[in-house]
Amino acid sequence: MDLQPSSGLFEHGLRVMENGQAVVIEGLHGAGHGRPVPGPPAEIRLFLANGLLCCLWRVTTDRLAMQQQLVEAERRYRLLARHTSDVVVELDSDHRIVWVSESIEARLGWRPDALIGQPAIGLVHREEWVQVLRAGLSLAGPGSFREDLRILCADGGWLWMMGTAHPLPGEEAGALVLSLRDIHDQVRIRTELDHRLQHDPLTSLPLRSVALDRIRHALDGLEGTGSSLTVLSIGVDGLTQVNDALTHAGGDKLIALLAARIVRAIGHPEQVGRGTGDEFIVLLSEQDAGADVTLTAERILRACRVPVSIAGQPIDPTVSIGIATARAGVLPDELLRDASLAMRQAKGRGRNCYALLDDALATEAHTLLLFAAEIQRGLVMGEFAAWFMPIVAFDTGQVTGYEALARWVRPDGIEVPPAEFLPCAECRGLITRIDLLVLRQALAALSRLPPTLTMAVNVSAATLALPDYPQLVSEALRAAQVVPERLHLEVTETALLTVTDRIGQQIQQLASSGVRWYVDDFGTGYSSISHLRDLPIAGLKLDRSFTCAMRAKDTKSLRLAQALVGVAEGLELDTVAEGVETIEEARLLTSQGWLHGQGWLYGKAAPLQLDTAPGPL
Numbered sequence: 001m002d003l004q005p006s007s008g009l010f011e012h013g014l015r016v017m018e019n020g021q022a023v024v025i026e027g028l029h030g031a032g033h034g035r036p037v038p039g040p041p042a043e044i045r046l047f048l049a050n051g052l053l054c055c056l057w058r059v060t061t062d063r064l065a066m067q068q069q070l071v072e073a074e075r076r077y078r079l080l081a082r083h084t085s086d087v088v089v090e091l092d093s094d095h096r097i098v099w100v101s102e103s104i105e106a107r108l109g110w111r112p113d114a115l116i117g118q119p120a121i122g123l124v125h126r127e128e129w130v131q132v133l134r135a136g137l138s139l140a141g142p143g144s145f146r147e148d149l150r151i152l153c154a155d156g157g158w159l160w161m162m163g164t165a166h167p168l169p170g171e172e173a174g175a176l177v178l179s180l181r182d183i184h185d186q187v188r189i190r191t192e193l194d195h196r197l198q199h200d201p202l203t204s205l206p207l208r209s210v211a212l213d214r215i216r217h218a219l220d221g222l223e224g225t226g227s228s229l230t231v232l233s234i235g236v237d238g239l240t241q242v243n244d245a246l247t248h249a250g251g252d253k254l255i256a257l258l259a260a261r262i263v264r265a266i267g268h269p270e271q272v273g274r275g276t277g278d279e280f281i282v283l284l285s286e287q288d289a290g291a292d293v294t295l296t297a298e299r300i301l302r303a304c305r306v307p308v309s310i311a312g313q314p315i316d317p318t319v320s321i322g323i324a325t326a327r328a329g330v331l332p333d334e335l336l337r338d339a340s341l342a343m344r345q346a347k348g349r350g351r352n353c354y355a356l357l358d359d360a361l362a363t364e365a366h367t368l369l370l371f372a373a374e375i376q377r378g379l380v381m382g383e384f385a386a387w388f389m390p391i392v393a394f395d396t397g398q399v400t401g402y403e404a405l406a407r408w409v410r411p412d413g414i415e416v417p418p419a420e421f422l423p424c425a426e427c428r429g430l431i432t433r434i435d436l437l438v439l440r441q442a443l444a445a446l447s448r449l450p451p452t453l454t455m456a457v458n459v460s461a462a463t464l465a466l467p468d469y470p471q472l473v474s475e476a477l478r479a480a481q482v483v484p485e486r487l488h489l490e491v492t493e494t495a496l497l498t499v500t501d502r503i504g505q506q507i508q509q510l511a512s513s514g515v516r517w518y519v520d521d522f523g524t525g526y527s528s529i530s531h532l533r534d535l536p537i538a539g540l541k542l543d544r545s546f547t548c549a550m551r552a553k554d555t556k557s558l559r560l561a562q563a564l565v566g567v568a569e570g571l572e573l574d575t576v577a578e579g580v581e582t583i584e585e586a587r588l589l590t591s592q593g594w595l596h597g598q599g600w601l602y603g604k605a606a607p608l609q610l611d612t613a614p615g616p617l
């Protein structure tokens with residue numbers, strides 16, 4: 001301590017010694033070790049005790065400096081509170097606003113003092129109340145919450161903000177500090193993306209998956225109520241023709257237009273969805289449907305059939321509506337499938353009408369579904385195989401080739417004929433798998449037969465339409481190392497009706513490679529002589545029903561068969577008569593001019609036994 005005269009302490013000390021009275025000196029800065037050094041402000045008390053001069057030195061904080069520090073902190077804090085992008089709110093234990101940062105004015109337009117004492121929940125959107133209350137409760141203990149909330153702006157609008165709350169230590173239980181961060185743009189982009197993922201860009205309607213979710217949700221809500229839900233499946237009539245005439249852009253315009261008309265007729269866009277292809281889905285609760293759901297269907301039919309012009313082309317659009325109703329416990333896709341079935345029924349009745357699903361149709365659909373699953377299992381388990389039926393030349397009686405016919409031999413040994421499984425496989429999209437399986441097995445068998453023999457394989461309309469069908473056939477031929485000329489592909493007259501330009505080119509491409517095309521069941525389908533003119537047809541197969549009729553001495557059939565063979569001869573086509581069961585039939589057909597025969601007289605369809613084939617019969 002420095003008691004030199006210069007510090008002033010020395011004089012005070014002398015005075016205390018002279019008059020014995022204690023002195024308190026404030027605001028002195030300390031110094032030590034013989035030379036003045038800056039030290040903390042101090043309070044010095046000088047007094048006499050037992051004749052000794054005592055000095056009590058107490059370091060104090062400079063109030064002035066403290067005040068200056070406070071002012072500085074306040075300035076910084078104001079700066080922060082005004083310019084921070086977040087809004088900070090202090091809430092008391094009743095969650096009323098005690099204090100709010102000035103930044104709220106820039107973010108939400110509120111003057112901070114206008115909010116003091118207000119309940120904070122009043123600033124939160126009603127739809128988030130439950131969320132906030134739940135989160136608030138979980139804050140009863142230590143912890144914090146983070147929620148995306150819509151916060152009320154002074155102009156009545158809403159801003160998405162992320163609210164983070166922490167309990168205030170040292171305050172009453174329940175007091176919080178809440179920080180709100182602007183995430184409006186983030187939420188908007190996220191919502192837009194979600195919308196895009198869930199909605200059809202063409203019509204802005206929810207996609208099938210979303211509609212299914214809504215049906216599921218609605219059905220769940222029916223649990224224990226006894227109420228029902230109705231689903232309408234609305235199919236655009238003749239969309240394929242519009243696409244063909246006006247390209248897909250024209251078809252898209254029609255779909256968008258009809259979507260808008262359906263939404264207007266229903267009144268609630270969220271009850272309408274986009275199904276697959278040309279289908280729309282409408283959900284109607286019992287209240288929506290009113291007393292009679294058919295009135296709603298008629299309203300939609302009327303709204304849709306107003307004439308319109310697309311790309312300068314006048315169009316009279318119509319729709320067909322299927323109606324299915326269910327109570328709780330039904331699966332959503334079952335209900336939707338039932339509505340689609342009824343819609344197809346309406347189309348079958350001539351379009352521009354509605355149909356209610358009847359029980360028989362629903363049961364049939366269910367059975368078909370189970371059967372299709374069985375076929376699928378059989379395919380996976382390798383239960384399907386090609387069996388072979390000989391085809392002979394009438395003049396020599398020699399086997400010239402075989403027809404491959406699909407067979408399903410189930411594990412219990414039951415042999416299911418194609419007539420039973422083909423219709424189901426056809427409508428469940430399994431027919432192409434069967435056709436290709438038979439094609440490969442047939443060619444593998446053919447590769448083991450003498451090179452003079454041929455193999456006939458049946459082709460369904462669906463298989464014929466596969467865009468890579470020519471490649472698949474070529475690959476199968478290559479794999480079996482068989483020349484294309486030995487393969488005969490049989491298409492029915494009915495399947496030929498579905499031939500478009502593209503499919504026609506595929507038929508041509510395969511014919512050019514050497515494959516020979518035959519018209520199957522000739523004389524029974526929608527015969528069109530133009531097919532024989534326009535397509536590279538190599539032969540005709542007379543349907544079995546003609547041979548049966550001949551057996552019954554039906555003269556009309558006899559004459560027709562005679563005329564048909566005349567057409568074939570004129571066009572230099574090969575001919576095969578099917579269903580030959582007796583030697584008399586074989587003679588009659590030979591006398592008419594038919595070149596080949598096939599039927600039980602020569603052999604039934606069976607797995608190929610190489611040691612017995614071929615040989616003169």
Ligand code: C2E
Nearest residue numbers: 405406417418435438458459460579580581598599600605
């Ligand atoms: P299809 O192509 O006209 O085949 C001839 C059908 O008549 C065969 O019946 C054959 O067993 C039967 N048949 C032949 N000769 C006689 C006879 O003298 N008397 C009698 N009562 N029947 C005879 P299957 O095998 O039951 O085949 C029925 C139909 O199933 C076939 O008619 C064909 O349209 C279709 N089919 C068979 N296999 C396939 C395949 O792999 N793919 C496709 N798409 N269809 C196939």
Ligand code: CA
Nearest residue numbers: 403458490520
């Ligand atoms: Ca055939």
Ligand code: CA
Nearest residue numbers: 520521541578
């Ligand atoms: Ca046939």
